[in-house]
Amino acid sequence: MSEIILSTDKLCKTFSNGGIQQHVLRNLDVKIQKGDFTVIMGSSGAGKSTLLYALSGLDKPTLGRVYFSGEEISGFSNDRLAVFRRKHCGFVFQQIYLMDSMSVFDNIMAAGLLISNDRRAVAQRARELLEAVGIPEETHRKFPAQLSGGEAQRVGIVRALINSPEVVFADEPTGQLNSASSTDALDVLTGFHRQGQSIVMVTHDLKSARRGNRILYLRDGVVCGECRLGEYQPRDGQRHEKLTAFLDEMGW
Numbered sequence: 001m002s003e004i005i006l007s008t009d010k011l012c013k014t015f016s017n018g019g020i021q022q023h024v025l026r027n028l029d030v031k032i033q034k035g036d037f038t039v040i041m042g043s044s045g046a047g048k049s050t051l052l053y054a055l056s057g058l059d060k061p062t063l064g065r066v067y068f069s070g071e072e073i074s075g076f077s078n079d080r081l082a083v084f085r086r087k088h089c090g091f092v093f094q095q096i097y098l099m100d101s102m103s104v105f106d107n108i109m110a111a112g113l114l115i116s117n118d119r120r121a122v123a124q125r126a127r128e129l130l131e132a133v134g135i136p137e138e139t140h141r142k143f144p145a146q147l148s149g150g151e152a153q154r155v156g157i158v159r160a161l162i163n164s165p166e167v168v169f170a171d172e173p174t175g176q177l178n179s180a181s182s183t184d185a186l187d188v189l190t191g192f193h194r195q196g197q198s199i200v201m202v203t204h205d206l207k208s209a210r211r212g213n214r215i216l217y218l219r220d221g222v223v224c225g226e227c228r229l230g231e232y233q234p235r236d237g238q239r240h241e242k243l244t245a246f247l248d249e250m251g252w
């Protein structure tokens with residue numbers, strides 16, 4: 001049995017919208033294993049992003065607990081959570097939010113130097129990661145506005161990985177990419193997963209979801225089903241069938 005890297009205990013998240021209480025997560029219990037590429041699916045508004053935010057300490061639960069590598073993070077102060085996230089979490093969003101006034105390389109360095117003083121080691125890792133995602137050296141000095149959407153997202157993935165996070169959290173990482181760029185970004189994530197990176201990704205995109213080895217389905221504020229797909233292989237028709245059969249069963 002592999003190590004549990006993330007877990008929740010009766011996680012609840014309630015929003016107050018115009019005085020009306022919306023119970024988005026309801027006593028949700030989930031365990032996420034180290035090294036898994038976990039995909040969270042569910043209908044629009046089911047609370048997928050809310051769950052991702054709670055698991056990663058971007059937001060605090062209303063009630064219940066979140067454990068990250070056995071440590072309860074749900075009781076942390078905002079300042080402690082910010083430090084914790086920097087050290088242990090990487091984030092890949094649909095919107096990439098690179099700093100416009102900084103080059104590609106300086107964007108990565110800025111993220112790395114938030115937790116390390118070793119400029120040379122950070123620069124070395126930045127170069128290795130940029131190479132791994134297929135960003136050539138002549139692109140390192142470009143500015144975000146000079147990148148294609150696909151290049152920008154690969155840089156975003158490098159930024160998420162620069163501090164060797166225990167978990168990469170991705171929220172619809174291919175949402176703004178064309179088909180070829182989205183395949184590239186997914187190949188990059190799949191490659192890091194193969195090297196042991198734990199990833200938790202929210203998506204409603206089947207092509208993205210197929211990359212996961214475990215799919216969780218969220219409904220009525222709880223995880224109501226899960227499906228293990230095993231490790232991703234390209235051109236695996238059975239994988240697609242298994243995923244769509246599972247989603248049909250879930251009423252997706």
Ligand SMILES: Nc1ncnc2c1ncn2[C@@H]1O[C@H](COP(=O)(O)OP(=O)(O)OP(=O)(O)O)[C@@H](O)[C@H]1O
Nearest residue numbers: 015016017024043044045046047048049050051204
């Ligand atoms: N900060 C907030 N304040 C108030 N309501 C919120 C907030 N964040 C989320 N919600 C509400 O919680 C519900 C779940 O939102 P969430 O973004 O987690 O859903 P989702 O499953 O990720 O949806 P989608 O697939 O459409 O992105 C929605 O009805 C949303 O309006």
